[in-house]
Amino acid sequence: MSNKVRVQTKLNGHDVEFLAEPRQSLLEVLRDTLNLTGAKEGCNNGNCGACNVIMNGVLVNSCLVLAVEADGAEVTTIEGISLAGELHPLQKKFLEHAALQCGICTPGFIVSAKALLDKHPDPTEHEVRMWLSGNLCRCTGYDKIVRAVLDAADSPELEATRA
Amino acid sequence: MQAFDYVRASSVDEVVSLLAQNGDQARVLSGGTDLLVALREGRRQAKLVIDVKGLAETSRIDYAPGKGLTFGAAVPCHRLYDNAEIAAAYPGLMDAATLIGGVQIQGRASMGGNLCNASPAADSIPALIAHSAIAVIAGPSGTREVPVEEFCIAPGRTQLQNGEFLVSLRVPAPAPGFGAAYLRFIPRNEMDIAVVGVGASVTLDESRTTFVAARIALGAVAPTPLYVAEAGASLVGKKVSAEAIEEAAKIAQAAARPITDMRGTAEFRKHLSAVMTRRTLEKAIARAKAA
Ligand SMILES: Cc1cc2nc3c(=O)[nH]c(=O)nc-3n(C[C@H](O)[C@H](O)[C@H](O)COP(=O)(O)OP(=O)(O)OC[C@H]3O[C@@H](n4cnc5c(N)ncnc54)[C@H](O)[C@@H]3O)c2cc1C
Ligand code: FES
Ligand code: FES
Numbered sequence: 001m002s003n004k005v006r007v008q009t010k011l012n013g014h015d016v017e018f019l020a021e022p023r024q025s026l027l028e029v030l031r032d033t034l035n036l037t038g039a040k041e042g043c044n045n046g047n048c049g050a051c052n053v054i055m056n057g058v059l060v061n062s063c064l065v066l067a068v069e070a071d072g073a074e075v076t077t078i079e080g081i082s083l084a085g086e087l088h089p090l091q092k093k094f095l096e097h098a099a100l101q102c103g104i105c106t107p108g109f110i111v112s113a114k115a116l117l118d119k120h121p122d123p124t125e126h127e128v129r130m131w132l133s134g135n136l137c138r139c140t141g142y143d144k145i146v147r148a149v150l151d152a153a154d155s156p157e158l159e160a161t162r163a
Numbered sequence: 164m165q166a167f168d169y170v171r172a173s174s175v176d177e178v179v180s181l182l183a184q185n186g187d188q189a190r191v192l193s194g195g196t197d198l199l200v201a202l203r204e205g206r207r208q209a210k211l212v213i214d215v216k217g218l219a220e221t222s223r224i225d226y227a228p229g230k231g232l233t234f235g236a237a238v239p240c241h242r243l244y245d246n247a248e249i250a251a252a253y254p255g256l257m258d259a260a261t262l263i264g265g266v267q268i269q270g271r272a273s274m275g276g277n278l279c280n281a282s283p284a285a286d287s288i289p290a291l292i293a294h295s296a297i298a299v300i301a302g303p304s305g306t307r308e309v310p311v312e313e314f315c316i317a318p319g320r321t322q323l324q325n326g327e328f329l330v331s332l333r334v335p336a337p338a339p340g341f342g343a344a345y346l347r348f349i350p351r352n353e354m355d356i357a358v359v360g361v362g363a364s365v366t367l368d369e370s371r372t373t374f375v376a377a378r379i380a381l382g383a384v385a386p387t388p389l390y391v392a393e394a395g396a397s398l399v400g401k402k403v404s405a406e407a408i409e410e411a412a413k414i415a416q417a418a419a420r421p422i423t424d425m426r427g428t429a430e431f432r433k434h435l436s437a438v439m440t441r442r443t444l445e446k447a448i449a450r451a452k453a454a
Pocket of ligand 1: 045047192193196197198199262263268271273274276277278279284286287329354
């Protein structure tokens with residue numbers, strides 16, 4: 001077994017240091033070392049998007065990032081999306097539209113949608129569908145998810161999250 | 164996943180010497196979207212993973228109109244298509260960059276990694292060939308350059324020798340009247356592997372009615388991405404017409420030697436080779452006329 005390496009990150013706005021074996025994925029360390037179990041392991045090979053996090057402003061599959069690669073990086077997980085204890089507009093709209101059933105895909109969808117709205121605040125339905133094509137959902141049939149994201153994009157509260 | 168050591172390399176020389184010392188026990192890491200899956204599934208072995216994303220040479224993007232584009236082998240796809248000037252000048256590359264996986268894959272996946280992975284169905288390779296891209300390789304005896312169409316030698320195998328790695332890709336400046344495109348056929352709309360992919364570029368004369376140059380490359384129809392020089396050459400000097408396009412598509416189809424697998428039969432791929440070549444040429448021509 002390889003030696004553990006010290007990794008320093010800015011995780012959801014806080015300085016966080018951890019030890020990781022080089023072979024461990026960021027997803028594994030988030031869930032098993034740091035107890036941030038919001039990111040889910042669906043496929044562990046980049047296809048489902050349940051593990052998505054935002055790393056240095058870029059949406060990535062945390063199952064396809066080595067934890068040691070996060071050294072010096074800023075990482076936002078689903079746990080860092082809410083604002084001072086209040087749900088993010090995307091989270092509210094997912095609830096309002098009942099855009100989930102079992103919920104295993106939901107953190108990944110919300111993190112992906114957050115990255116979309118950070119880059120394109122006013123997306124078309126086509127843009128939303130293309131952007132979310134790397135997130136799989138076995139339950140909802142996607143339509144409610146797309147409605148929730150479009151509705152969040154229109155919500156005045158979203159403006160406020162940018163200020 | 165199997166245990167390995169990890170080095171975040173800080174110079175080209177460091178990568179070369181680590182590769183030379185460790186042979187095939189060492190693997191280069193760019194975006195990891197192929198490598199980490201392969202290591203996890205045990206399809207590849209590694210004692211040492213060398214992360215090359217930190218090098219200036221592999222992460223830079225240099226572009227000047229008229230001079231051309233050089234981009235690092237580890238530059239993720241999104242950095243290419245987020246650059247409006249590059250997106251406009253290299254439309255075939257953009258088609259490929261926006262097709263590889265979904266956005267979260269494009270946040271990490273590099274064209275360098277796509278090329279070094281050497282899948283016969285890799286989306287960026289026919290596009291790179293259409294754009295006449297050159298692979299810049301560093302190794303123990305310095306740097307050498309190889310046209311992308313010569314880079315892959317078998318499924319999963321490349322020109323790279325012990326101690327060598329891909330540093331960057333150099334793409335010439337598009338001439339006036341240039342247009343390019345990459346199209347693939349997949350059974351769904353997104354997130355799938357090409358059944359057939361075609362990269363094509365054309366250069367039209369000043370009146371935009373006659374072919375001055377053309378390049379055509381096919382993916383997923385041979386053990387390596389296939390550059391069909393004769394198909395492009397057949398267009399040179401001809402007027403832009405449906406007949407000329409059809410003729411080039413027939414030549415490309417004749418060169419294709421596909422196999423049957425879960426994604427399609429050899430017969431279907433053969434058929435698609437002509438259809439997709441025609442469509443891709445039409446798109447490249449439309450872009451050349453609009454340019
Ligand atoms: C969900 C999913 C969807 C995908 N969709 C597509 C798709 O639509 N089309 C497609 O073509 N591919 C697709 N891929 C495959 C993969 O994303 C691409 O091939 C990608 O471009 C690989 O780039 P990378 O930077 O991640 O490479 P890595 O995984 O880092 O490396 C790939 C290989 O090349 C070697 N390597 C990397 N960089 C260098 C270098 N500089 N010098 C020498 N060797 C090097 C590595 O050791 C490894 O063997 C997909 C993958 C996933 C997981
Ligand atoms: S667990 Fe990472 S994409 Fe499925
Ligand atoms: S709600 Fe069950 S997978 Fe999406």
